[in-house]
Amino acid sequence: MLMNMKALLSVAQKHRFAVPAFNVSSSMILKGVMEACREKKAPVIIAIHPDELSFVEDSFIAAVREEIIKSNIPAVIHLDHGGSFDQIIRAIHCGFTSVMIDASLLSFEENVAITEKVMEVARAVNVSVEAELGTIGTTGNGGEAGTEKIIYTEPGTVKEFVARTGVDTLAIAIGTSHGIYPKNMRPKLRLDLLKEIRAIVDIPLVLHGGSANSDTEIAESVKLGISKINISSDIKDAFYRKCREVLQDPVIREPNAIYPPCIEAMKQVVYQKIDLFNDADKVKYYQ
Numbered sequence: 001m002l003m004n005m006k007a008l009l010s011v012a013q014k015h016r017f018a019v020p021a022f023n024v025s026s027s028m029i030l031k032g033v034m035e036a037c038r039e040k041k042a043p044v045i046i047a048i049h050p051d052e053l054s055f056v057e058d059s060f061i062a063a064v065r066e067e068i069i070k071s072n073i074p075a076v077i078h079l080d081h082g083g084s085f086d087q088i089i090r091a092i093h094c095g096f097t098s099v100m101i102d103a104s105l106l107s108f109e110e111n112v113a114i115t116e117k118v119m120e121v122a123r124a125v126n127v128s129v130e131a132e133l134g135t136i137g138t139t140g141n142g143g144e145a146g147t148e149k150i151i152y153t154e155p156g157t158v159k160e161f162v163a164r165t166g167v168d169t170l171a172i173a174i175g176t177s178h179g180i181y182p183k184n185m186r187p188k189l190r191l192d193l194l195k196e197i198r199a200i201v202d203i204p205l206v207l208h209g210g211s212a213n214s215d216t217e218i219a220e221s222v223k224l225g226i227s228k229i230n231i232s233s234d235i236k237d238a239f240y241r242k243c244r245e246v247l248q249d250p251v252i253r254e255p256n257a258i259y260p261p262c263i264e265a266m267k268q269v270v271y272q273k274i275d276l277f278n279d280a281d282k283v284k285y286y287q
């Protein structure tokens with residue numbers, strides 16, 4: 001059941017669960033995510049950022065669409081961290097149903113201007129739009145950008161930004177970073193800031209960099225109004241750790257000998273995130 005983000009998250013917001021956005025960069029990772037979501041009856045967002053799209057190429061999106069359509073799981077194909085208008089147009093042309101324009105490092109007025117431009121184009125073709133205010137951090141080992149220090153979302157700008165752009169969903173910076181956290185780095189979510197922002201606007205709110213954060217804080221953020229949480233590093237780490245282990249055997253070379261245990265290792269992480277976000281068995285709300 002292919003949907004756009006606005007339709008998917010309006011249900012999640014109403015029923016107080018968050019939909020995981022899993023970054024998918026290969027057919028094997030797509031297979032594992034969709035299998036796990038079917039088993040858990042869990043809505044899902046298939047997220048692909050521009051660097052991933054440069055690897056899988058536009059033709060991969062047709063395979064993602066086909067996998068979603070045959071799955072009977074409510075799902076979105078989302079461009080994660082689109083950094084330019086050209087990247088947005090490319091994503092719309094090749095079949096994404098949702099796009100993110102990340103202009104968070106620009107000035108407030110520049111962020112508003114490009115988000116308005118993206119909204120005008122996307123709305124005409126029923127593609128939803130996510131924007132970002134504030135900028136999350138980076139651990140330096142994820143595939144996505146960020147800043148060395150988190151630039152927390154300023155609540156005073158949120159209402160004006162949403163009113164002027166009409167954006168469908170908003171990513172906020174409340175204490176997360178892209179990538180796997182080093183042992184000496186302890187993330188801390190500003191749940192007080194989330195409460196303040198949630199009281200200002202009623203559109204779905206998004207948490208980026210959701211890998212490796214405290215389960216307790218993540219679960220609480222869902223209760224407080226986060227409707228979408230991005231997960232990339234955690235599932236890739238599980239998949240490729242198992243790949244390295246399997247490939248110690250110098251004889252095996254066939255995909256069916258290599259990838260099934262790697263997919264299964266990744267699925268254990270997908271199951272855990274679905275349960276943590278209260279996303280399991282939520283397909284029933286879309287029927």
